[in-house]
Amino acid sequence: MPIVAVIGDGQLARMMQTEAIELGQSIRLLAGAPDSSAAQVAADVVLGDYTDLADLRIAVEGASVMTFDHEHVPTEHLHQLIAEGVNVQPGPDALVNAQDKLVMRKKLREIGAPVPPFAAIESVEDARAFSAAVDGAVCLKARRGGYDGHGVWFPSPSELDSLVSELLDAGTPLMAEKKVALVRELSAMVARRPSGEVVPWPVVESVQTDGICTEAVAPAPDLSPELAERAQQLAVTVAEELGVTGALAVELFEYRDENGQPTIAVNELAMRPHNTGHWTQDGCVTSQFEQHLRAVLDWPLGSVRQTAPVTVMANVLGGDTDPEKPMAERMLDVHARFPEAKIHMYGKTYRAGRKIGHVNLAGAELERVRREARLAAHYLVTARWADGYIA
Amino acid sequence: MPIVAVIGDGQLARMMQTEAIELGQSIRLLAGAPDSSAAQVAADVVLGDYTDLADLRIAVEGASVMTFDHEHVPTEHLHQLIAEGVNVQPGPDALVNAQDKLVMRKKLREIGAPVPPFAAIESVEDARAFSAAVDGAVCLKARRGGYDGHGVWFPSPSELDSLVSELLDAGTPLMAEKKVALVRELSAMVARRPSGEVVPWPVVESVQTDGICTEAVAPAPDLSPELAERAQQLAVTVAEELGVTGALAVELFEYRDENGQPTIAVNELAMRPHNTGHWTQDGCVTSQFEQHLRAVLDWPLGSVRQTAPVTVMANVLGGDTDPEKPMAERMLDVHARFPEAKIHMYGKTYRAGRKIGHVNLAGAELERVRREARLAAHYLVTARWADGYIA
Structure with a gap:
């Protein structure tokens, strides 16, 4: 083996x-x-x-x-x-696009993938020029090392100069992109083998809170088949053109174009299993973790058939204080209330904002599944039922 | 934790x-x-x-x-x-019933669970008397240590005396039970917590070849709801009356009674996850392995809703010779042909008759699912497609 x-x-x-x-x-x-x-x-x-x-x-x-x-x-x-x-696997020529946001955007533009207008920011003048070009709708990003909302800023025009000079002085390589009229975030994941096979998962909606993914809903509700198909095809193209192997997450903005029509652009790439793919563990024939292993070994990929009409993943994010009730007892309470909840814990210590686990819940009715997954994840963090439930 | x-x-x-x-x-x-x-x-x-x-x-x-x-x-x-x-968990007073087949049968009879007629065999005379009472339909069993067909004999009346005296001379404690007019074998599994909660899984059909389980089909095809309910209730009763905690498999004979009606009797008990429960990994919200851990920890048990209409588990049993093609390549071939096949390998070396893995396949059509699971398991053992398929 x-x-x-x-x-x-x-x-x-x-x-x-x-x-x-x-x-x-x-x-x-x-x-x-x-x-x-x-x-x-x-x-x-x-x-x-x-x-x-x-x-x-x-x-x-x-x-x-x-x-x-x-x-x-x-x-x-x-x-x-x-x-x-x-x-x-994946190789360095692919990975460099996940390490440097400017390199990635240049590459995406080169292959014809939709990205918001962007520019390298090497001076305050660069920032001013870009801001003028996008009517002040500036999103400033550190080119390297950002995650979970770190390394992303939305300065007002009056804050722009000082923020840019401060960051550049601190040695942070920067880029800027135009803030889009966001409807929501989506994630299109695929797995690709070195020998070429590519299999896309259903497109999911990724719910962000303060820049951190808190929830994923599979499949993305109310997504038109045409846009879903376009998102999947985009992820396949990115995987192929960038030579990605293993799991690839293409995080997408869904936004309204100048005609008010919903459309998509790439936000970020992750070349590995991704938070927006955790739902596959309990809602899909082949989980992203199995598929990643098979893909990097160049083994044939598995079925991505969904095993339930809808699956919701809710992250367990450490809050300000770890409740007195031990985590094992909180899990027990969640299991008692929701026998269908699948709790996945990471063996990590509790810390504010830290991802320490997630809950998957699969079922037929989106609203019920989503409500229960949220309640479960919230309970694991706080030891309180957000809806006032008493056992 | x-x-x-x-x-x-x-x-x-x-x-x-x-x-x-x-x-x-x-x-x-x-x-x-x-x-x-x-x-x-x-x-x-x-x-x-x-x-x-x-x-x-x-x-x-x-x-x-x-x-x-x-x-x-x-x-x-x-x-x-x-x-x-x-x-x-489970405790010794429960486990003793899974260690000694005679103790188990006495206990089952005591609690009113159906078992075929049986007797302790401590001499050739005991064996003769039992044989006469059951018209020669004798199944002889070692009281301890048997598994996968080992420790079970079906002697003809002319073989009985010599077999019994040989086994007793070798120090093998024996019992005998009446061979039933077997229709098929079933398995009713439950999990039970020390504090009392019991959750039964759907009853499965267990296909045996030479005394070894080779296949399990969930739910058991063409099982009347009344008999399924009776089997589940029987397993719940056994768990409660014997004080079993964790997973319990009640292996059952389905046979025809004197009126030709299908009925059930207990064959064996296993107080742990069991081969006939492997299908739960890919066909059920809560697998037997998760449920066992939750049960022995006295955590609330999970949902046993099936995630597909039918799931078939086929064992990968080592054959006479390990094919030249490495196992990893055999897995790859199975994945290429059946993207829905879930292969589970145990990290064990190949040996004739040894369980080295299993394949789960879930879907809507029993015949297709069963055929594909069998083909996949057979291929993993032989590196040949039993249906002559050429990739």
């Missing part, structure tokens, strides 16, 4: 381990700490630093393929490992 | 680990070998002997509960551990 070396020790690697076990595979982690989310549950763990070439070499020794639970391994190391014969 | 100590290192413990990861739990194994099926995929492994009280004590140190992937831990050790304050 092949050994899959996974660089990263977070919940995405942890949930890959779940699927690897059932596929009879060995998974080897390069983990930063023995008590990290994934290292807690894996038998074959190399402790080390993913920015250290020597550690990467140790992790991949004897493995069939190297893959990732994040996109932050230096691409020069990956080029070196490939030169040494390592099978790296 | 609670630590669940699992005594045993086979595929059942391995698949508990899958579910434990998602529940955010730690699982601790008492394993006989570091390369055993479950130890390959667990981070917290104690190497030791499940018949050794000292090893059991080490495995359970700091755990919330001790449970099992087999029924063979000496009950005197379990009584001792309970006296020391350990939470053992």
Whole structure:
């Protein structure tokens, strides 16, 4: 059986381990700490630093393929490992587009994928010019390292100059893009094999709160078949043109064009399993974690048939204070109230804003499923029922 | 989060680990070998002997509960551990009924559960008398240690004397039961919590080949609602009356009574997840492995709603010779032909008659699903398509 070396020790690697076990595979982690989310549950763990070439070499020794639970391994190391014969999936030429938002947007524009107007911002003058071109509707982004709303700013015209000079002075490479007239966010995920097969999942609606994904609804409600098809095709094109292998999430803006018609543009790319794909664990024949492993191994991909009319994923995000009631008891209370709720916990300590788990709920009626998933996730964070329910 | 100590290192413990990861739990194994099926995929492994009280004590140190992937831990050790304050689920008074077939049948008769006529066999005379009473329809069983057709004999009247004296001379404690006019085998599984909640799964048909379960079909086709209800109620009664906690499989004979009407009797009990429950991984909201963990922790049990009209589980049983084509490539071929097939492999080496994995397939049409599951399992064993398919 092949050994899959996974660089990263977070919940995405942890949930890959779940699927690897059932596929009879060995998974080897390069983990930063023995008590990290994934290292807690894996038998074959190399402790080390993913920015250290020597550690990467140790992790991949004897493995069939190297893959990732994040996109932050230096691409020069990956080029070196490939030169040494390592099978790296996805490869550095794809990954660079998930590491640098400006590189990504240039590439997307080049392949004809829709993106909002954007520009590199290397000076206050650049920012002023861009702001004038988009009537002040500026979204400023750090080119590298942002996540969950970090590294994204929406300055008013009067704030623009000082914010840009402050960030540039601090050494943050910047870009700007035009704020769109957002209707909602969508996510189109696909998996792609090195030999070419690409399979798209149903398009989901991704609900964001303060820049963090809090909920995903599969399939996206009230999405026209035409727009769904366009979103899936866009994700397939991105995967093919950028040479992505494994799971790819194309996060999308749904917005109104100048004629008031709904349309889409790419917001971000993630080249790995993604929060907006967690619903597949309990609502789809093949989960994104199994599909990712199969894809990077160049195995045939599985069916993405939905096993329920609708599945809702609600994130369990740490709040300001961890309630006194232990998490295990909170889970028990959720299980007692909602026997269909599937709770997935990451083995992470509670911290404000931290993703420590998620709840999947599948069923026939969107409103009921969504309400129950939200109540469950909220209860796991607060030990309180948001609707006043008393057991 | 609670630590669940699992005594045993086979595929059942391995698949508990899958579910434990998602529940955010730690699982601790008492394993006989570091390369055993479950130890390959667990981070917290104690190497030791499940018949050794000292090893059991080490495995359970700091755990919330001790449970099992087999029924063979000496009950005197379990009584001792309970006296020391350990939470053992299921407890020894339940387990003894899964260890000794005669004890089990006496207990079942006592609680009014249907069992074929039976008797203890301590001499050739006992065997002759029993044979005369059942018109020669004798099934002879070793009271302890039998599995997968081992320890079961169907002697003709002329073979009976010599077989019985041979087995008794070898020190095998024996019992006999009357062979029934078998229609088929069924399995009724439930999970039960120490505090009393019991949840039955749909009754499945269990297809046996040479005494080994090769296939399970959920729900059992053409089973009358009345008989299905009776089988479920029987399993609930057994769990309650015997004090079983965790998963319980009640293996049943469906046979014709003296009036030619279909009826049921208990064949065997297993107090743990069971081969006839593997289909729940891909055909049910809550798998038997998750439900077992929740049950032994006394957590509320999950929904057992089926997520497809029919699910078929086909065992991957090692054949006479392991084909040259590596197993990973066989899996790849199955995935290519059947994108809906869910392959579960146990990390075990190939050996004739050994269960090394299973395939689950869920869908709407029984015949198609069953045919595809069989083809897939057969291919994984032989690297040949039984229907002559050429890729």
